[in-house]
Amino acid sequence: MSVDVLPLDRQVCFALYTAGHAVTARYRPLLDELGLTYPQYLVLLALWEQDTRTVKDLGAALRLDSSTLSPLLKRLEAAGLVARERRRDDERSVTVRLTAEGSALRTRAAGIPARLICDGGLDIGELAELRDTLVRLTAALQRQGEIDAGALHR
Incomplete structure (x- = not known):
């Protein structure tokens, strides 16, 4: 007896896709309270882990290319959460660091993972x-x- 491997409900890719949507949908109202989008939250998580990183390092940590990351950083900078500056020793390299406001936001965000744990049923x-x-x-x-x-x- 052969097993049909193509039904949608048997696909790992579909389970990951729908789980990803469910997780980001659950994060949305929590992040709205902080004035952040989910991608902006990920950038801040990386900076809260290690402040003052190059754009290249952030991109590697987040698995994002600079064309995706740069607009995120621009919006975070406009919100006063990060500061960007070109390195003096290498004009091609841009350093990103948290501002005091960006660092302080960490305290408000600290409860978000616990909320997902409570809501996730695992x-x-x-x-x-x-x-x-x-x-x-x-x-x-x-x-x-x-x-x-x-x-x-x-």
Whole structure:
């Protein structure tokens, strides 16, 4: 007996897609209270982890290219949450740092992950396991993409 692998409800990609939408939809009202979009929140998470980063470093941490990241940083700067400046030793490199207001916002944002845990129906261990599984999946797919890209250039 063969198993039909194409039904939508059996697709990992669809489960990830819908879960992603559900998570960002749940974050939206919480972030609205802070005046942030979800991508802006991710930028601030990276800066709260390590303040004063180059745009290139932020892009690598967030897996965003500069054409996506630059408008986010511009809006965060206009809101007074970050400051950008060109490095004196390398004019091509831009450094991003939190302002006092951006640093202070961390305290207000601290409860957001707990709200998702409460609302998500999974305990902290299950969420950690899910995150670890997704990290492994991402790494494996990226490695395969690099292998496939390398094969194309041979």
